[in-house]
Amino acid sequence: MSGNTSFREELRGRLAPLRWNLTEAKSGAEALDLLHADKETGVLLLDPVLPDLLPAEFCGLVRQQFPGIEVLTMNTTTGHLLVGSTSPTPFASRLAELLYQGTTSSLPVKPVVKPTTYVRSSTGTPGLRGMVGSSAPMQHAYALTHMVAARDTTVLVTGESGTGKDLIAQAVHMISPRQKAPFIVVNCAAIPEALLEAELFGYAKGAFTGAMQSRIGRIHAAHGGTLFLDEIGDMPLSLQSKILRFVEQGEVQRLGSNDNLRVDVRVVAATNAELPNLVKQKLFREDLYYRLAVFPIRLAPLRERENDVTALAHFFATKFCPGVTVTPEAIEALYKHDWPGNVRELRNVIERASIMAGTAREIAAKDILL
Ligand SMILES: Nc1ncnc2c1ncn2[C@@H]1O[C@H](COP(=O)(O)OP(=O)(O)OP(=O)(O)O)[C@@H](O)[C@H]1O
CATH class of the missing domain: 3.40.50.2300 (Response regulator)
Incomplete structure (x- = not known):
């Protein structure tokens, strides 16, 4: 390494x-x-x-x-x-x-030390506010988040949809020294390509028809704080070199202006896309990928998180209906499901179940509609 x-x-x-x-x-x-x-x-x-x-x-x-x-x-x-x-x-x-x-000729062919166990204990790693689950993959994610938060390192959060990438991005900001400065979210998939550059970088007066006055972009708005680039895999190729320049040099050029403005912004990006595949397909710049992936945090899908379904089910039941419990049979029903929509799907199932339970003080198996 x-x-x-x-x-x-x-x-x-x-x-x-x-x-x-x-x-x-x-x-x-x-x-x-x-x-x-x-x-x-x-x-x-x-x-x-x-x-x-x-x-x-x-x-x-x-x-x-x-x-x-x-x-x-x-x-x-x-x-x-x-x-x-x-x-x-x-x-x-x-x-x-x-x-x-400088010679390796008489080394043993195999290393003599073999790994024995893979620690799955729930002790030792502090969790993150608002995040439930103590499975080994989640503890690993919590530990990485705590380690990187204090620095200005760029973080890339990956994982299937609904695994909690937004929560990790918020946590990175909230436990960093930048916590009192802005946390600006840009969903790269939600803003039309034609508007994204102006949204991110801002524009000078007269830069385009309708630009009646200058405006700073969201990158500028995050000065001193953190910019969360959600769905970074959807960043148009045409904008990627400009983003790379900002991430590498901290410089921003507004549309219609030649001035390079310096900003102090920490970047956290997230995606459910396989960025290396997009790089292979020439849809994502390789240099930008490596620059963003300085510190990757991968969130495991819910089906790989051992007992987290139980803790999450109780957490959401209490959230939607304080005092309501989930019966062991209902929990068993939840474990039969594969959770393609991950924690978001579980949250929705429990929300619906808490309505189906009516006035009962517990969520039963019959209330779990999958
Ligand atoms: N570990 C967790 N504990 C409690 N709630 C969670 C956890 N993980 C996710 N959630 C909840 O699940 C929902 C989806 O989480 P989030 O938006 O962070 O997922 P995501 O991976 O960013 O999804 P997408 O890729 O679709 O944007 C949110 O309501 C979030 O609060």
Whole structure:
């Protein structure tokens, strides 16, 4: 794991003869996502200069969520392992020795350390206001949100529709030092393409017919705070280079004006589209994708969130009808469903059920209409 491309290449070359399954990550967030996806990882070689997280934060997360993985820190200048003062495992010492010597010929073919468990405990990770659910994927999302919120790093929230991406974006702002400054939302899918540029960047007087006076755009309105670009996958290609310039350089040019105005805006983007696919189809700029995806937070679909349906059902029942409970049979009925619309769909089902329940003080299985 290293943000340094040439260092990763060098290491890949040196480890290639071992025929290990090698996976590379450019940032702490990407590494955590890959570890979640591939439970076979045994060893993580870490460049301690991470582009997104402090090494201690990253190591703490890996220790908490993947206790079986051995994290070995590297010196990227020398290419040697920094085997710390705590006693290293025999594997770490051997790898250190071999990398130090610049030869890997006698390394064991497989890493000797295997991951054992994947922590699913509900303890340790603080949650986020307004968000219910303590499944492992949600704890992972909460932890990433807490870690990144304090910085100005751009965040990309992904996940199916209704998984809570808006809530995460709001949380990033609300627990950041920018919380008292504006949180401006732009739904890129909801504003017609012809109006989006003026809406985002503003315009100078006379920029187009009807521009009777100058106006600042929503980017400007977010100065000092956070701009939430929702449905970023729908951002027209024609506007993407201008957005990239704003995200990279903090510069905004109003329509019909040559002045470059500087703004201090943190960007959070969200999408339910697979941006890498859009990049392949040339519908989304690759450079913008990489710039936005500095710190990705992926929200799992509800069907992958273990027991969260129970907690969410009780939460929404209380919200719509304080004092009402949900019977175990009703909960069982909820678990038979796949939830393609995710939490939004569950919320709607419980809202309807609380009406169907009438004057009863509980929501029964018969009230659950799927
Ligand atoms: N973990 C959660 N706890 C409580 N409510 C939630 C949670 N996740 C989502 N919701 C609720 O579900 C609804 C949909 O959430 P949200 O709008 O954040 O989803 P989204 O992923 O942004 O969807 P879309 O892609 O369609 O914009 C909202 O009413 C939100 O308050």
